Amino acid sequence: MEGATQFKWQRAVVKVGSALVRGDGAADPQHYVARIAGFIEAALAQGKEIILVSSGSVAAGKDHIAVYHQPTIAEKQAMAAIGQMRMMANWQQYFSRPCAQLLLTYGDLHHRTRYVNIKNTLRELLKHSALPIVNENDTVAVNELKVGDNDNLAAYTAMIAQADTLFILSDIDGLFTADPRRDPGATKIPVVETITPDIHRLAGGAGSSVGTGGMQTKLQAAEKCANSGIQTVIVNGRQDSVFEPLLQGVSPGTLFLAQQSGQSARSQWLKHTLKSQGEVLVDEGAADALLRRGASLLPSGIVDVIGQFHSGDAITVRTAQRVIAKGLANYSAADLSQLKGLRTSQIATVLGYTRGDVAIHRDDLILLTGQ
Numbered sequence: 357m358e359g360a361t362q363f364k365w366q367r368a369v370v371k372v373g374s375a376l377v378r379g380d381g382a383a384d385p386q387h388y389v390a391r392i393a394g395f396i397e398a399a400l401a402q403g404k405e406i407i408l409v410s411s412g413s414v415a416a417g418k419d420h421i422a423v424y425h426q427p428t429i430a431e432k433q434a435m436a437a438i439g440q441m442r443m444m445a446n447w448q449q450y451f452s453r454p455c456a457q458l459l460l461t462y463g464d465l466h467h468r469t470r471y472v473n474i475k476n477t478l479r480e481l482l483k484h485s486a487l488p489i490v491n492e493n494d495t496v497a498v499n500e501l502k503v504g505d506n507d508n509l510a511a512y513t514a515m516i517a518q519a520d521t522l523f524i525l526s527d528i529d530g531l532f533t534a535d536p537r538r539d540p541g542a543t544k545i546p547v548v549e550t551i552t553p554d555i556h557r558l559a560g561g562a563g564s565s566v567g568t569g570g571m572q573t574k575l576q577a578a579e580k581c582a583n584s585g586i587q588t589v590i591v592n593g594r595q596d597s598v599f600e601p602l603l604q605g606v607s608p609g610t611l612f613l614a615q616q617s618g619q620s621a622r623s624q625w626l627k628h629t630l631k632s633q634g635e636v637l638v639d640e641g642a643a644d645a646l647l648r649r650g651a652s653l654l655p656s657g658i659v660d661v662i663g664q665f666h667s668g669d670a671i672t673v674r675t676a677q678r679v680i681a682k683g684l685a686n687y688s689a690a691d692l693s694q695l696k697g698l699r700t701s702q703i704a705t706v707l708g709y710t711r712g713d714v715a716i717h718r719d720d721l722i723l724l725t726g727q
């Protein structure tokens with residue numbers, strides 16, 4: 357196949373966009389869903405493992421709530437609540453194995469114990485030959501608590517599940533040099549080795565009224581995955597001809613290569629998933645110890661504490677000039693405000709208790725310099 361690119365895969369997240377589940381008016385969307393289900397069954401029969409991330413709940417519930425007007429947030433959430441049932445039932449009819457519903461929010465991915473629970477649940481589901489189907493929990497998530505789009509949610513899912521591949525099935529053949537809906541001269545890019553700012557500039561927004569984020573969120577997802585050692589393939593899920601090549605490890609769309617030095621799942625979780633709840637300002641000596649010596653952050657190096665955070669929250673570590681790291685605080689903001697600049701031997705006397713010598717343990721710290 358011309359321009360095709362080979363790749364190996366064993367455990368994949370398959371992301372199906374609303375644009376696909378919803379159809380294009382010209383063809384019956386059930387045809388697309390049936391073909392994707394067939395692809396998943398064929399891959400499972402080859403001994404591969406699949407986790408599905410499916411959009412489409414809002415679109416599937418639309419007819420009952422808001423057909424003729426722009427829906428409010430509450431109306432969209434109600435649409436999602438109705439549509440999620442329909443969407444799951446729709447998938448289940450194509451499988452004899454059980455489909456398992458996982459509804460996640462940004463908060464769930466952000467919280468350490470919930471993250472571990474999601475990981476364990478996925479592992480058990482795969483072990484028991486069920487098909488996990490993930491979507492955002494639209495009903496409970498207001499904007500600031502949402503991942504916001506299922507491309508990025510699929511990337512987080514791939515990281516949690518330690519997948520090697522993310523397949524993004526959309527209504528377009530891959531990444532083009534410009535949005536083909538606006539620029540008929542745009543051409544497809546078969547392989548992206550590194551997602552540079554120039555690549556990001558090629559991407560436009562959603563191509564349909566039901567899609568969210570368009571190519572921009574797909575590139576964000578591919579970049580997260582590449583940094584975690586996961587390859588991404590964007591293909592047109594409306595083309596029956598894409599599935600056989602995918603089963604044979606040939607990309608008929610755009611293949612984004614994984615970066616070789618993929619960071620650990622824990623580092624990725626700290627870096628991309630956890631939202632910083634506050635900051636500690638450190639002196640140059642502490643910055644040097646973190647950056648050059650791989651040390652833990654001690655209270656003695658802290659100059660100031662900004663914001664309110666609890667023990668266990670993610671916080672940013674910075675000097676007056678720059679951000680240098682992100683990590684899990686061993687002490688709350690209130691405690692660190694009392695401990696800043698002090699020696700570790702003074703912790704118990706000042707607080708009346710101790711959680712250990714360090715403000716942030718090295719194992720709970722990820723350096724952010726050069727980014």
Ligand SMILES: Nc1ncnc2c1ncn2[C@@H]1O[C@H](COP(=O)(O)OP(=O)(O)O)[C@@H](O)[C@H]1O
Pocket residue numbers: 372373374375376411525526527528530531532533534535536537558559560561562563564566567568569570571572
């Ligand atoms: N550079 C580009 N290459 C390909 N598609 C692009 C590009 N820029 C924007 N798009 C648009 O992205 C759309 C796919 O994203 P979206 O509508 O969110 O679909 P989905 O529901 O599958 O996530 C395409 O239909 C296309 O119009």
Ligand SMILES: N[C@@H](CCC(=O)OP(=O)(O)O)C(=O)O
Pocket residue numbers: 372373374375410411412413414415436491492494504505506507566567568569570
């Ligand atoms: N959670 C939403 C999907 C949001 C979304 O990202 O949609 P899409 O761009 O079609 O993948 C739903 O199920 O309708």
